Amino acid sequence: MAATGPRPYELIRRKRDGLELSAAEIAVLVDGFVSGAVPDYQMSAFLMAVFFRGMSAAEIATLTRAMRDSGETLDLSSFGGRTADKHSTGGVGDKVSLVLAPLAAAAGLVVPMMSGRGLGHTGGTIDKLESIPGFDTALSTDAFLRQLDQIGVAMVAQSDRLAPADRRMYALRDVTATVESIPLIAASIMSKKLAEGCDNLVLDVKFGRGAFMQKMVDAEALARTMTAIGNANGVRTRALLSSMEQPLGLALGNAVEVEETIACLRGAGPADLRELTLRLGAEMMLLAGVEASREAATARLARLLDDGSALERFRGMVVAQGGDPAYVDDPQRFYRPAVTLPVVSRARGVVAGIDTLEVGLTIVALGGGRARLYEPIRHEVGVLLNRKVGDEVDAGDVLAQVLAATSAAAGEAVQRLQAAIVISGALDAAGRGGQPPAATPFILDLPQRT
Numbered sequence: 388m389a390a391t392g393p394r395p396y397e398l399i400r401r402k403r404d405g406l407e408l409s410a411a412e413i414a415v416l417v418d419g420f421v422s423g424a425v426p427d428y429q430m431s432a433f434l435m436a437v438f439f440r441g442m443s444a445a446e447i448a449t450l451t452r453a454m455r456d457s458g459e460t461l462d463l464s465s466f467g468g469r470t471a472d473k474h475s476t477g478g479v480g481d482k483v484s485l486v487l488a489p490l491a492a493a494a495g496l497v498v499p500m501m502s503g504r505g506l507g508h509t510g511g512t513i514d515k516l517e518s519i520p521g522f523d524t525a526l527s528t529d530a531f532l533r534q535l536d537q538i539g540v541a542m543v544a545q546s547d548r549l550a551p552a553d554r555r556m557y558a559l560r561d562v563t564a565t566v567e568s569i570p571l572i573a574a575s576i577m578s579k580k581l582a583e584g585c586d587n588l589v590l591d592v593k594f595g596r597g598a599f600m601q602k603m604v605d606a607e608a609l610a611r612t613m614t615a616i617g618n619a620n621g622v623r624t625r626a627l628l629s630s631m632e633q634p635l636g637l638a639l640g641n642a643v644e645v646e647e648t649i650a651c652l653r654g655a656g657p658a659d660l661r662e663l664t665l666r667l668g669a670e671m672m673l674l675a676g677v678e679a680s681r682e683a684a685t686a687r688l689a690r691l692l693d694d695g696s697a698l699e700r701f702r703g704m705v706v707a708q709g710g711d712p713a714y715v716d717d718p719q720r721f722y723r724p725a726v727t728l729p730v731v732s733r734a735r736g737v738v739a740g741i742d743t744l745e746v747g748l749t750i751v752a753l754g755g756g757r758a759r760l761y762e763p764i765r766h767e768v769g770v771l772l773n774r775k776v777g778d779e780v781d782a783g784d785v786l787a788q789v790l791a792a793t794s795a796a797a798g799e800a801v802q803r804l805q806a807a808i809v810i811s812g813a814l815d816a817a818g819r820g821g822q823p824p825a826a827t828p829f830i831l832d833l834p835q836r837t
């Protein structure tokens with residue numbers, strides 16, 4: 388920190404008291420944190436002050452840029468405006484990126500996808516990809532750019548060189564209960580996306596029980612904040628809101644999600660996964676200006692899923708990144724753990740709800756996710772749902788299968804899922820009386836402001 392600049396203490400105090408900081412003052416904190424001049428305890432106090440006091444739009448924009456500028460930024464201008472990425476704020480069973488990245492590349496976009504690992508109850512694209520033996524998610528910048536040039540898609544872990552301030556700030560937020568803050572989440576996600584250098588970005592902002600932002604109103608505010616940051620910094624950005632009131636698809640975990648991805652890339656797989664993938668893909672194509680209407684974009688993407696073009700692109704990416712394509716050709720090869728236990732319905736009725744947060748935490752407890760960044764995970768464990776919200780069930784029906792490393796872990800998971808999958812309105816012998824849940828929207832456009 389410059390000897391003549393404001394002292395971090397002063398800036399923390401001002402934020403604590405709800406005052407607005409200038410761009411130069413925010414830079415003092417972020418740059419000082421990266422250089423070591425601002426210690427962890429002062430950054431932690433600042434983050435807590437932001438958590439309670441929030442930030443103005445100008446402050447969020449400045450914080451994002453300071454975090455972006457803490458490291459390298461990529462130059463993708465040689466791809467002529469055709470680069471497009473998608474980012475989800477995190478969910479359970481959300482393997483959309485795995486389907487969408489090769490699909491969008493098959494449609495002529497260039498997709499430089501940098502993704503995260505699972506954290507808390509949510510899964511991560513990189514963990515899922517690493518279920519494929521040999522798949523390298525740590526390409527050098529040169530190899531990443533070469534692959535984009537050759538096959539139009541590369542999926543890698545966020546490089547340590549991009550937005551290093553975010554990684555360090557996130558580690559502090561994780562242990563100081565300051566993750567769930569709209570300004571901090573928006574700056575964290577968008578600093579990395581701006582550093583990635585993409586021209587077009589579609590955001591899938593999750594709401595509902597399994598999302599970081601459970602309330603729709605908070606998800607909407609986060610979506611608006613991130614969209615504004617992107618558009619103000621030269622990245623054409625649009626957001627959709629999608630529900631995490633139940634997991635996405637039927638396969639939840641890591642290897643099982645890659646299997647479900649391959650099914651979707653073969654034109655099959657669960658309807659909700661295909662629908663969300665097509666909606667987000669169509670937005671990417673509209674933003675990049677390669678299709679004029681949503682209908683035309685959706686129809687083209689559906690064709691590319693059904694005729695095997697997207698699968699071929701996925702296979703090409705797996706080979707280019709050192710993965711074993713035999714797993715793409717024959718997903719039965721994915722290792723299944725020794726213990727498989729069913730979750731059996733105790734009642735006849737209708738599935739009224741699935742506690743997505745609890746399902747995600749159950750997968751973490753099985754070893755399929757992590758409570759702390761960088762913890763190792765088990766790729767083979769997970770949950771296979773047989774029923775979704777609104778489905779009718781009989782007593783004795785299998786609601787889900789647990790895939791676990793040990794009998795004890797499987798038994799515990801079965802108990803948790805039995806409570807997490809709520810059956811209501813027991814049907815009589817003639818099948819009458821079940822209470823279907825109130826329909827909630829699955830995908831929403833960001834509402835227009837009136």
Ligand code: URA
Nearest residue numbers: 476571572573575576
């Ligand atoms: N994902 C991120 O990258 N950052 C956050 O703060 C939350 C989710």
